[in-house]
Amino acid sequence: MPNSPLTPPPSPFPIPRRDPAVLPLSAYRDAIALDTPFTPAAPPSPADRLDTHLRETLRLMNGDPSIARLGLSPGSLPELTDPATARQVLRALLTVRDPGSLPEGTDQELDALLAGERDLRPTTHPAGLPTVDGTPDGRTSLWRGDITTLATDAIVNAANSGLLGCFRPLHPCIDNAIHSAAGPRLRDDCKTVYDAQGAPEPTGVAKVTRGYHLPARYVLHTVGPVVQGRPAAGDAEALASSYRACLDLAAELDDIRTVGLCAISTGVFGYPKEDAAPVAVRTVADWLDAHPGRFDRVVFTVFGEDDENAYRRALGE
Template sequence: MIPIRAESDAVAVAGTETQLSALPLTAYRSAVALDEPFRPTAAPATAARLDAHVRSALHLLSTDPAVSRLGLRSDSLRSLADAGAETGAATARRALRALLTVRDPGPLPEGADRELDALLGAERHLRPAVSVLELPPIEEKLRGTTFPAAAEVVLWRGDITTLTADAVVNAANSRLLGCFQPLHLCIDNAIHNAAGPHLRDDCHTITTAQGTPEPTGTAKITRGYHLPARYVLHTVGPVVQGRPHAQDAQALASSYRACLDLAAQVETIRTLAFCAVSTGVFGYPKEEAAPVALRTVADWIAAHPGRFDRVVFTVFEDADERAYRHALSAGARRDWSAM
């Protein structure tokens, strides 16, 4: 994922410029049908039918302009789709994932919706689902912690696309349309791949209405489509080169607050899972991002007691988990408000 930032992204994120350029929820809520449940056009496929749906979707999408971006021709993609057992199912699925990654937002060819809904619905059920409410909070995992929100907050290591939460947070870039690099191992790509192409369509609806790239430190919300989570919050964290400055910490804190503030506007959101915002290709050092994230969320929870049942910090790699555990143990030795 290439971090793209508008020149108007505010350095002082809480400033007037960011507030004026960020579209409020009321301006796009109905446009993305946020309060309507997602109704797939087809039931989840059986495991035995997955490859058939992949190949059918490839065939239907073979004339899409995005095919040339993969260095392929329509006839070669159709040949791949028609190859059957002689071409592995994994190869065909990677080709479909890559095609959807580079494809622009917009209507799918007739019949493709059904094929993709059957495929993505099946893949969702094949992934192990993890209920947020069954995860132990920090106070149970780290006995004696002084972290002020330890009863409400969870530290969990795993794949955020498997979390059964009301909402999950995506680390987006300022285009807000997802990652366009095929098979790139970023959270933005993972969430869009699991949710399906309608997620990009909703983000395009929002950015078109806003008329500007998404400012740093703000957030937008869409439905989650084929994710276990009903909603996705998309936030643009700061891009850091070298050591972060005070303005970077302010921008990162603003991203976390923006997600919490926005989620609180949707009455049905009671559980919320964060990824580690800005700590991937955006370059924010993990050890310095973790205490900012923890302190910001703890302060928000203290100011809004009882609003959420669980807030989860989702980490994926050893280094991420170590950063959070170190921040929590450091906090035990000093006042959290001073961190």
């Protein structure tokens, strides 16, 4: 694909003052063991054993109270012969389940399953992506793909104010996809952070957790603005604040050198893609100009063709 210089105009979005009530990283860093690399309870399953671990996980969770949220009585989970259907049922069950300890033995089975599935998915490394300005020391890339397969040091999750992920079974939002790939420990960490804050997550700030079974070691969670119709000036300011907050927080962790950004607020939150992409591009470019050398690469990650086209226009390609 052709490359051209990234020369965005100066950002029109003012830097908001931080709300002193927003929980700082120091207030929850130790509580979620952020600096301790994740060690699974079991090694990755080989491909020919994935179904065995899937069935055993479902068996162990058959009595879990959350089964009732799928319209079933605990203990009545049917025997599923089709592996694809069984996997969807497990994903749905974990999606509707509240944070908390899993039934005894489930951690080992689920870790083997999730790690085995991760190893089967193609992983994209940021160093192999072309830069949008076409120079060897380029700072940003545009990549269309599944952010749960991107091996940046951190990826951004478009969260909601509850911070615990999406509870709608098989919902196609990025929040659901990231929590499903990372595993239920991600929701547990988010609950710890939420409880420490003692209030819903505000728009335009960020929190960080470990990434667990994702290729990314960290997940940056931010709540973007909800837009109905055309975005107002305040919506653009809030969206810019979300991007800035993610980069600010990532910069507090020395081992984050690469960041994968999603298209915040452009899904179910309704921010028009054509309007959101220029805000993202300008805000990130301004941040990188103000912090030269802090990150080796920032990747704008898009999933659909319309998202990609909006970013290409914003980047001037």
